[in-house]
Amino acid sequence: MPVAIVGIVCLLSGCVQHFITPARSYEAYAAKAAATAEAALSSVETVLLIAETASDGKSFGTFVRVSLSEQEDALDGIQSGFRSIQPPDARSAELRAELDAVLSDALTHVADVRIAARRDGLDDLDVVAAPLRADADALSAIAERLT
Amino acid sequence: MKKVLGVALGVLSAIGGFVDMGDLVANAESGARFDMNLAWVVVVGVVGIVIYAEMSGRVAALCQRPTFDLVRERLGARFGAANLIASFFINLMTLTAEIAGVALAISLATSVNYLFLIPIAAVLVWWVCWRMPFGMMEKIFGLLGLFLLVFAIAVWKLGPDWNELLSGSTHPSVPESENVFTYAYFGIALFGAAMTPYEVFFFSSGAVEDKWTSHDLGENMANVLIGFPLGGLLSLAIMASSHLVLAPRDISVDQLSQVTLPVISATGRLGLAAVLIGIFAATFGAALETALSAGYVMAQYFGWPWGKYQAPRDAARFHLVILVSIVVCTVVGLTAIDPIKVTEFSIVLSAAALPLTYFPILLIANDERYVGPDHVNGKLTNAIATVYLVLLVIVSLSVIPLMIITKAGA
Numbered sequence: 319m320p321v322a323i324v325g326i327v328c329l330l331s332g333c334v335q336h337f338i339t340p341a342r343s344y345e346a347y348a349a350k351a352a353a354t355a356e357a358a359l360s361s362v363e364t365v366l367l368i369a370e371t372a373s374d375g376k377s378f379g380t381f382v383r384v385s386l387s388e389q390e391d392a393l394d395g396i397q398s399g400f401r402s403i404q405p406p407d408a409r410s411a412e413l414r415a416e417l418d419a420v421l422s423d424a425l426t427h428v429a430d431v432r433i434a435a436r437r438d439g440l441d442d443l444d445v446v447a448a449p450l451r452a453d454a455d456a457l458s459a460i461a462e463r464l465t
Numbered sequence: 466m467k468k469v470l471g472v473a474l475g476v477l478s479a480i481g482g483f484v485d486m487g488d489l490v491a492n493a494e495s496g497a498r499f500d501m502n503l504a505w506v507v508v509v510g511v512v513g514i515v516i517y518a519e520m521s522g523r524v525a526a527l528c529q530r531p532t533f534d535l536v537r538e539r540l541g542a543r544f545g546a547a548n549l550i551a552s553f554f555i556n557l558m559t560l561t562a563e564i565a566g567v568a569l570a571i572s573l574a575t576s577v578n579y580l581f582l583i584p585i586a587a588v589l590v591w592w593v594c595w596r597m598p599f600g601m602m603e604k605i606f607g608l609l610g611l612f613l614l615v616f617a618i619a620v621w622k623l624g625p626d627w628n629e630l631l632s633g634s635t636h637p638s639v640p641e642s643e644n645v646f647t648y649a650y651f652g653i654a655l656f657g658a659a660m661t662p663y664e665v666f667f668f669s670s671g672a673v674e675d676k677w678t679s680h681d682l683g684e685n686m687a688n689v690l691i692g693f694p695l696g697g698l699l700s701l702a703i704m705a706s707s708h709l710v711l712a713p714r715d716i717s718v719d720q721l722s723q724v725t726l727p728v729i730s731a732t733g734r735l736g737l738a739a740v741l742i743g744i745f746a747a748t749f750g751a752a753l754e755t756a757l758s759a760g761y762v763m764a765q766y767f768g769w770p771w772g773k774y775q776a777p778r779d780a781a782r783f784h785l786v787i788l789v790s791i792v793v794c795t796v797v798g799l800t801a802i803d804p805i806k807v808t809e810f811s812i813v814l815s816a817a818a819l820p821l822t823y824f825p826i827l828l829i830a831n832d833e834r835y836v837g838p839d840h841v842n843g844k845l846t847n848a849i850a851t852v853y854l855v856l857l858v859i860v861s862l863s864v865i866p867l868m869i870i871t872k873a874g875a
Contacts, residue, residue, distance in 0.1 A: 353875065356715070356717075357717075357719075359715050360715060360716050360717045360719070363714040363715055363716045364714075364716050364720075364723055364726070366714075367710075367714060367716070367726055367730070368726070371726070371729045371730055374733075375733070375734070376729050376730065376732075376733040376734060376737070377729050377733075377734065377737060378734055378737065379576075380573070380574060380575055380576040381573050381574070381722070381725075381737060381741075383576050384572055384573050384576050384722065385573065385720070385722035385723075388720045388722055389720070392719060392720070458715070
């Protein structure tokens with residue numbers, strides 16, 4: 319019974335978002351940074367796709383607003399999780415600064431898209447989302463470099 | 466004519482009812498990360514569920530008793546208890562995911578936060594379990610689930626290179642961005658999604674609810690031989706749509722809304738409306754099935770009266786188990802636990818418990834005392850089922866190590 323309880327707790331803890339373990343070397347930190355960049359890239363590309371389909375008149379407002387909020391929350395969680403990892407050395411601290419800057423930019427741009435969707439409608443959402451293309455490219459470059 | 470219509474309705478309901486939250490998430494995620502390299506697993510899973518669901522339905526029709534009821538009698542109370550504990554726990558996880566799926570589908574259409582909608586979804590599920598006749602419930606949500614055919618329409622409208630799709634499906638490999646362990650882990654997830662235990666418990670109990678007899682064996686065959694494979698094609702359509710739209714953009718599936726994006730890209734607002742109706746119906750139908758399965762397994766193990774065909778006052782403990790299960794899962798859902806992660810864990814753990822579910826079915830389907838000498842398994846069925854049993858044991862033993870190695874597929 320105690321083993322089963324421990325097992326259940328471990329499994330449930332895996333369902334908690336942004337479960338991050340510490341990194342004790344640059345290699346381990348870089349691996350986590352790469353995973354962070356890939357997860358963030360997924361969110362950013364999702365927002366770009368949502369904006370594109372919305373501007374093409376393929377989606378409706380309620381869906382766009384909910385899904386944009388989901389991605390903004392997800393990206394915020396990804397950044398929070400990454401920030402919570404202690405960089406083990408100076409090189410890791412540099413990597414942290416680089417990736418965190420890209421994540422912050424991406425989060426700002428996603429928030430802009432979310433605000434525009436609620437305030438201005440869907441027609442020009444792809445224009446508002448355009449800066450996210452550079453964020454996506456930056457995240458992709460970081461992920462490729464680290465893997 | 467009435468019989469033909471009945472069979473047709475049953476087949477259509479089987480197609481529409483095949484896909485649940487686990488299939489949606491697993492197939493979409495696999496298509497996004499592995500392209501079509503795991504399509505073969507869906508085919509393997511569908512063949513498995515066809516074989517075992519047919520046995521399960523046959524046993525229920527001939528004995529007028531469902532599988533779980535017979536497991537304890539045939540294999541003893543201890544084995545039955547192990548089966549009950551494993552099945553019930555996995556059922557609860559699945560029910561949590563399905564209720565959350567219903568809430569998420571409504572949220573995407575209304576922009577109301579899904580956490581506010583979880584209790585409403587739970588009350589609706591309970592009310593339908595309580596009040597709606599069994600046959601009506603099966604047919605309505607099974608037929609509404611056919612809206613998910615929009616995934617197949619989306620694939621067609623995306624105009625893929627069909628040779629490339631077929632080649633990717635028939636010549637599987639591990640993509641460069643992944644490793645063999647994550648490939649195996651997602652393969653097991655897909656397999657678990659296709660062969661979830663609650664499906665056979667519900668299928669066999671449903672056969673008793675519908676008062677099947679030996680005259681309904683043909684309908685049983687039609688449902689599983691036509692309905693389930695076509696439902697499997699639907700799963701492949703979800704995977705293909707994800708491969709065509711999400712994979713090129715490096716989008717991995719973490720939210721239910723991402724599953725719908727390929728449909729929106731291809732078909733626009735009409736497709737979005739259809740897919741949301743389909744997801745609502747699929748998850749609601751699956752929530753009903755898992756809630757009822759919770760009641761079925763508990764009541765059948767302890768020998769309590771059970772079934773929607775009985776007046777609630779005559780099957781009070783059965784309905785109480787359903788109610789308590791729904792309440793527990795609602796509370797868990799309200800903790801804001803990630804419904805996608807719960808779904809992933811439920812289908813993977815289902816895979817771990819598969820031998821417990823399917824071994825007894827194979828045993829009973831070969832026992833003349835239950836099905837009669839004319840209806841025991843044929844040699845071909847036994848050969849395939851035995852191969853599957855070995856596969857299930859391998860899968861079951863591999864799940865936990867793979868979960869640890871891959872950090873649950875990260």
